[in-house]
Structures are given as C-alpha cells and as structure tokens.
Amino acid sequence: MSKLKAQPTEDKILEAAKEVFMKYGLYGARMQDIADTAGINKALLHYYFRSKEKLFDKIFEGALVKYFQQMDVLSDSSLPIKQRVFKYIDNIIDFYAEYPQMSMFIIKEISINPEIFKEKVSVAKNKKGTSLINILEDGVAKGEIKKIDTSMFLINLQSLCSYPFLASPLFKHVLKVNHKDWNDFNSNKLKQSVKTFVENTLSK
Amino acid sequence: MSKLKAQPTEDKILEAAKEVFMKYGLYGARMQDIADTAGINKALLHYYFRSKEKLFDKIFEGALVKYFQQMDVLSDSSLPIKQRVFKYIDNIIDFYAEYPQMSMFIIKEISINPEIFKEKVSVAKNKKGTSLINILEDGVAKGEIKKIDTSMFLINLQSLCSYPFLASPLFKHVLKVNHKDWNDFNSNKLKQSVKTFVENTLSK
DNA sequence: ATACAGTTTAACCATTTGGTTAAACACAAA
DNA sequence: TTTGTGTTTAACCAAATGGTTAAACTGTAT
Numbered sequence: 001m002s003k004l005k006a007q008p009t010e011d012k013i014l015e016a017a018k019e020v021f022m023k024y025g026l027y028g029a030r031m032q033d034i035a036d037t038a039g040i041n042k043a044l045l046h047y048y049f050r051s052k053e054k055l056f057d058k059i060f061e062g063a064l065v066k067y068f069q070q071m072d073v074l075s076d077s078s079l080p081i082k083q084r085v086f087k088y089i090d091n092i093i094d095f096y097a098e099y100p101q102m103s104m105f106i107i108k109e110i111s112i113n114p115e116i117f118k119e120k121v122s123v124a125k126n127k128k129g130t131s132l133i134n135i136l137e138d139g140v141a142k143g144e145i146k147k148i149d150t151s152m153f154l155i156n157l158q159s160l161c162s163y164p165f166l167a168s169p170l171f172k173h174v175l176k177v178n179h180k181d182w183n184d185f186n187s188n189k190l191k192q193s194v195k196t197f198v199e200n201t202l203s204k
Numbered sequence: 205m206s207k208l209k210a211q212p213t214e215d216k217i218l219e220a221a222k223e224v225f226m227k228y229g230l231y232g233a234r235m236q237d238i239a240d241t242a243g244i245n246k247a248l249l250h251y252y253f254r255s256k257e258k259l260f261d262k263i264f265e266g267a268l269v270k271y272f273q274q275m276d277v278l279s280d281s282s283l284p285i286k287q288r289v290f291k292y293i294d295n296i297i298d299f300y301a302e303y304p305q306m307s308m309f310i311i312k313e314i315s316i317n318p319e320i321f322k323e324k325v326s327v328a329k330n331k332k333g334t335s336l337i338n339i340l341e342d343g344v345a346k347g348e349i350k351k352i353d354t355s356m357f358l359i360n361l362q363s364l365c366s367y368p369f370l371a372s373p374l375f376k377h378v379l380k381v382n383h384k385d386w387n388d389f390n391s392n393k394l395k396q397s398v399k400t401f402v403e404n405t406l407s408k
Numbered sequence: 409a410t411a412c413a414g415t416t417t418a419a420c421c422a423t424t425t426g427g428t429t430a431a432a433c434a435c436a437a438a
Numbered sequence: 439t440t441t442g443t444g445t446t447t448a449a450c451c452a453a454a455t456g457g458t459t460a461a462a463c464t465g466t467a468t
Contacts, residue, residue: 009445023316028232031426041447046427101315103371104308111305111373112227121377133379151379152397155368162371163363167307169315171362173325175337175355193356200404213415235456245417250457 010048012038014058017045021059022101025108026052060109063102064120070095074135081139082202085157088132089194092161097187100165132157145202153201160194214252216242218262221249225263226305229312230256264313267306268324274299278339285343286406289361292336293398296365301391304369336361349406357405364398 016038020029031052035042049055070092074084096103110117132154139145164171220242224233235256239246253259274296278288300307314321336358343349368375 025229025232027234028229030231030424032424042426043428043448044446047445050427052426104312107371107374108308108312110377114373114377117373117377149393149397152393154379155375155394156364156397156401158371158375159363159367160360163367164359167311167362167366169318170311171359173314173318173321175358189353189356190359193353193360197360197401197404200401234454236454246456247418247458248416251415254457256456 009040009044012040013045013048017055018059021056022105025112026056060116061120063106066099067102067106071132074132081135081144082198084135085198085202086195089161089191089198093187093191096162096165100168103162104166146204148201157194157198160197164190213244213248216244217249217252221259222263225260226309229316230260264320265324267310270303271306271310275336278336285339285348286402288339289402289406290399293365293395293402297391297395300366300369304372307366308370350408352405361398361402364401368394
C-alpha cells in the first residue's frame with residue numbers, strides 16, 4: 001500500500017506552469033495565473049525557480065525531450081522498415097493524444113525565438129541519433145521500400161499524426177456544426193488511416 | 205500610371221497588428237510592439253481602433269473570413285468531385301504559402317476562447333454553405349468515389365495541407381540538421397503528394 | 409490670412425506584471 | 439523548550455502595459 005503523500009510544491013508548480021505556458025506561450029502566460037492554477041502563493045514560483053524565463057526553460061526543455069523521445073522506437077533494427085514506421089505511428093499518436101498541445105507549443109516558441117531551439121536541441125535530441133530519414137533512405141537503398149522523396153514523406157507523416165490533435169478545437173466545431181460528433185474521433189481510427197497512407201506510399 | 209500614395213495609417217496598423225497578433229496571440233501581443241512595427245505613435249492605435257480587443261477582433265475576423273473563403277471553390281458543381289478536391293488543394297496550399305501562420309493563429313485563439321468562434325463563424329463562414337463533407341458524401345452516394353469515412357478524410361486532407369506550413373520552423377531545423385535543405389521545399393511538390401494521397405483514397 | 413476638421417504626438421494615468429522582502433509558519437534536532 | 443532550517447505568506451516595489459488627454463500639426467475650404 002503506497003503512502004498517500006501530498007504533491008510537493010515544486011511538482012504542482014511544474015504541472016501548472018506546463019498548462020499555462022502551453023496555452024499562452026512565454027509572453028502571454030502570467031505568473032499569477034500559474035500560481036493560481038497550482039493553488040499556491042506567487043512568491044513560491046520565484047522561490048523554487050528564480051524567474052519566469054527559468055521556469056519556462058524547464059517546461060520547454062522537458063517538452064522537447066518528450067517530443068524527441070518518441071523517435072527512439074525507430075532504432076529497433078530487428079524489425080523491417082515498414083513495421084518500425086507502424087510502431088512509430090502508434091507511439092507518436094498515443095503521445096499526441098496525451099499531450100495534444102505539445103506540438104503547437106514547441107512550434108510556436110521556436111518560431112518566436114529560433115535561438116532557443118539550437119540551445120536546447122542538443123540536450124533534447126534522441127541520443128541514438130537514428131532519424132526517420134536515415135531509416136527510410138536505408139530502406140530505399142536496400143530496395144526494401146519504394147523509391148520516395150524521404151523528406152516529403154516525413155512531412156506528410158508528421159502532418160497526418162500531429163495536426164488532428166492540435167487542430168482539434170477547430171475540428172470539434174467544424175465537424176459538429178456539419179455532421180458527426182467529434183467525440184467519436186478516436187486515435188485508433190487515425191492510426192489506421194495513417195498506416196494505410198504509409199502502406200500506399202512505401203509498398204512496391 | 206497609378207498614383208503612388210503613401211499607405212494610409214489605418215492600413216499600416218492593420219498590417220502590423222496582423223503580424224504581431226499572429227506571432228504572440230491576444231494576450232502575448234503588446235500594443236507598443238504593434239505601434240513600432242507600424243512605425244507610428246501608440247495613441248494612434250486607440251484613435252483608429254478603440255481598444256486592443258477591438259483591434260484584435262478586426263484581425264481575427266479577417267483571418268476567419270479568408271480561411272473559410274478557401275472553401276468556395278468546392279461549390280463549382282460543373283466539375284467531378286475529384287477535380288474539385290484537386291482544385292481545393294491547389295487553392296488552400298497557395299493560401300497557406302502566403303499566410304503560413306493563419307491556421308495556427310485561428311486554432312490557438314479558438315482553443316483559448318472557444319466562445320469567439322461561435323460569435324464570428326456566422327460572419328466568416330462561406331455563404332454558399334457547401335462543405336467538403338457534403339460534397340464527399342454526395343460523391344459516395346452517387347458512387348463517384350470510394351466509400352470512405354468522410355470526416356477522417358477531411359482531417360487527413362487538412363493535416364497534409366496545413367501542417368507543413370505551420371510546422372515549418374521545426375522542419376527547417378530538423379531537416380537541415382539531418383539532411384536536405386528545407387529551402388528546397390516548394391508548394392508544388394506538396395500539392396503533388398497530397399493529390400497522390402487523394403487519388404489513392406478516393407479512386408475506386 | 410483664417411477658420412476648421414481630421415490627424416498625430418508627447419506626456420501622462422491607472423492597473424497589471426514580474427519580482428523582492430521581511431516576517432510568520434512548520435517541524436525536526438538538541 | 440529552544441534552536442535552527444526550510445517553506446510559505448502578505449505586503450510591497452519598480453517597470454511595463456493598456457489607455458487617455460490636451461496640445462500641436464496638416465491640409466483644405468472660405
């Protein structure tokens with residue numbers, strides 16, 4: 001039986017900061033809003049993390065790490081290429097289902113301040129150094145998959161997996177207004193359709 | 205020969221406001237930043253548009269209108285379904301190439317304040333009332349295209365067309381770091397790959 | 409020239425915001 | 439009980455921010 005401990009202040013802050021920063025970005029977020037969300041005094045934010053920027057850095061770094069972690073599954077060289085891509089799709093869609101705002105948060109902040117990406121990426125990037133592009137070009141060279149534009153394939157794949165989650169506030173309205181209930185949307189259906197795309201694109 | 209007139213203040217403001225609001229959102233944007241970008245005195249912002257909110261509304265409404273305008277091409281009932289979708293793809297990708305941040309801007313603001321969507325959508329939505337979903341279900345019913353999940357198809361299509369532009373700050377780095385030059389990216393290649401997807405998905 | 413309306417500006421104001429501080433609190437060791 | 443250390447709080451501060459104002463400027467009609 002696990003001891004039921006109250007959540008440490010530091011964790012409450014990180015959780016709240018993640019929520020608020022993801023929603024409003026670095027400039028738009030308000031320290032008081034973070035404090036309120038965490039249910040603590042504002043001064044505690046500065047007690048645990050010196051400044052707004054420092055706190056933001058913690059959140060952003062964590063987001064980048066989690067983001068790049070999703071690619072680790074690609075390194076499993078025991079599987080054929082297509083299977084690895086399928087696994088990657090399952091992985092990344094589950095990830096986005098849990099953190100739907102992550103992708104937009106990272107993109108927004110990078111577009112506002114491109115420098116921080118270079119700073120943080122060395123910390124965050126997956127250590128194994130196996131990128132989807134590498135894997136695919138390997139597969140093409142070995143004749144395991146169709147000859148494709150690997151960059152465009154990566155863009156298409158990322159698009160299909162990311163956008164449905166980050167645009168869900170929009171789809172929710174557009175689809176509800178028009179027809180079906182957006183709540184019907186489930187990750188498995190998305191996984192299936194993305195895999196069909198991959199199948200069509202990679203198979204010889 | 206057209207008279208070369210200096211750009212009216214009001215237009216300079218709208219242009220600058222669009223740029224700043226798109227980048228930082230309603231809360232993150234600073235009036236002084238907008239004034240500086242427009243190269244005018246801050247008080248002029250309030251002279252032409254009463255408040256920050258009012259100015260933001262103008263920008264957001266304009267964005268929504270342009271966004272929904274892209275769908276008008278779908279109404280051209282003289283063409284077969286697939287051709288209309290192809291035209292729509294050309295349309296919307298050209299649109300995103302010109303306004304890469306539009307999609308994210310709308311999504312972000314809607315997710316922060318879902319109410320404004322309902323308020324504005326009636327003004328902005330395309331008058332002809334022809335949605336992609338309608339067209340597709342029509343096509344399925346007539347047997348003109350394969351029997352598909354129309355909602356999922358719409359999501360996939362939007363994903364393929366939108367995400368490459370809104371994630372370009374990320375791709376720029378990831379792809380450059382890894383391999384090819386992101387500057388090689390051009391809309392025509394994207395259009396082609398999206399059309400291939402549509403072909404594979406819709407053709408019987 | 410003069411009067412007038414629309415436009416632009418610098419100086420200003422009230423509120424909000426990130427950040428600080430000193431005192432209060434909690435709690436374990438002596 | 440006392441001492442000491444880490445945590446939390448209310449009150450506060452300086453700077454930034456959205457917004458106002460009254461005066462100055464610009465051009466045009468009289």
